[in-house]
Amino acid sequence: MKTESHLEKVLAAGHLAVTSECGPPRGADAATVQEKAKYLDGVVDAVNITDNQTAMVRMSSFAGSVLVKQMGMNPLLQMVTRDRNRLAMQADILGAYALGIDTMLCLSGDHTKFGDHPMAANVHDIDSIQLIQMVKNMRDESKFQGGADIKGAPKMFIGAAANPFADPFELRVMRLAKKIAAGVDFIQTQCIFNVDKFELWMEGVRKMELHKKCYILAGITPMKSVGAARYMKNRVPGMDVPAELVERMGSVPKEEQPEEGIKICIETIERLKEVEGVAGFHIMAIDWEEKVEEIVKRAGLYPRPQV
């Protein structure tokens, strides 16, 4: 074991891990985080706290993680390289670890163009792979990125994202290999709707034996309506929603669409359980956290293991 991370313990014990996410509010109200997180208590092994997702200003991932930690849950600190330079990120990593946060996700972040501050500078002092490297060196070598010694190294379980659906497809397995070489411990993938394509990516992953070098959590998102399905298909960069799924969502009356979305989601989990190399699931129920428990239970992933 590299860390004290609960998620690492679950994965190391060979269980299918389950993570989910909680997007902090666009305001300073702690109760909003607590209410959302409560839906996930006892239902998942770690809760991702997003970092200014879609480049919209929100309560910080750090503060959100602390709030979730205070509830006795396991936060997963997301960190994007878009908003801060390496000094600020290392400072936050030290601070987060000091407050008991031991699991994090290294991302580059959506471009500011998509958010509410398109006029802001994109920092990108380092990229997501360099962030992985930096966190690993902080943990394993007790070294800051600048080379100086750290007194009291932060022992972070290091995650990153992978998008099997983005282009160029042939580079996507190599990109994972690169993240592993940089020191990543686990991966949460982009939402999987096109399972065939995901399986193709996993074939490449297995060919390079990458599934033996890091844990791969398959990204799952329940669709609330045919409108949401269409939006994700057409408007979200790097998202691959097959036309059949949009049609299926549209084939049932509006009031039954949420249930249809949950059904698709559970079928997807069941199918992915059979894919060699899938170590768990990352359920991103955006503004639908109350459904995660039902999904986890209906997918046979409940109760969560005590490790």
Next chain:
Amino acid sequence: MITAERKPLEEIIDYIKPFKRILLLGCNECVTVCAAGGRKEVGLLASGLQMTLLKSGSSIEIREHTLERQCDPEYVEELVPMIDSADAVLSMACGCGVQQLAMRFKDKPVFPAVNTKFMGGSERQGVWTERCKGCGDCLLGLTGGICPIAKCAKQLMNGPCGGSTTGKCEISDDVDCAWQLIWDRLKALGLQDRYLEIMPAKDWRPGGGGGPRKIIREDLAE
């Protein structure tokens, strides 16, 4: 080249309004090539200013001149005989030229007539794109001759983000994904393995992180 675009006429007029005699200066280098501030644009701006000001009932005296290179002290000296007869200077050069004039003529107001944009090249007639950020430590030898710092919207140094779709960047269908271009090029050169090498965190000091940059060539410096 350094690219530029002319500022809106209203903004330029705001600058020069208080003055009667303007020395309007073009530059024969980059801004001529990108059709923003060469001799031709100096002429067009001069008549545009005259017409607009005449319509509003005021008049202005504009002397037009284009230097070989505004960022070069040697050529700026050429202005000495004409500078006194101007109340203000309006420069159509890039920011380097404007500052050269301000440094040389300390008591003369100097205003920019163009917005300096980026270091780039011509894609086709009338279209210029950014190519170089001047990071001071060129990576092009590792990336197939395509710069991820200048051409990737997130200046990613280790591959495409999850927003790359059919060769295009997530920010716009009009923007190519730099890493798709790099990958295609590495493949064409049979250098795919190079992608697997991790490019470490960049030292931004040569890129401006260490403060304003300076080159001193001992062999040439006087």
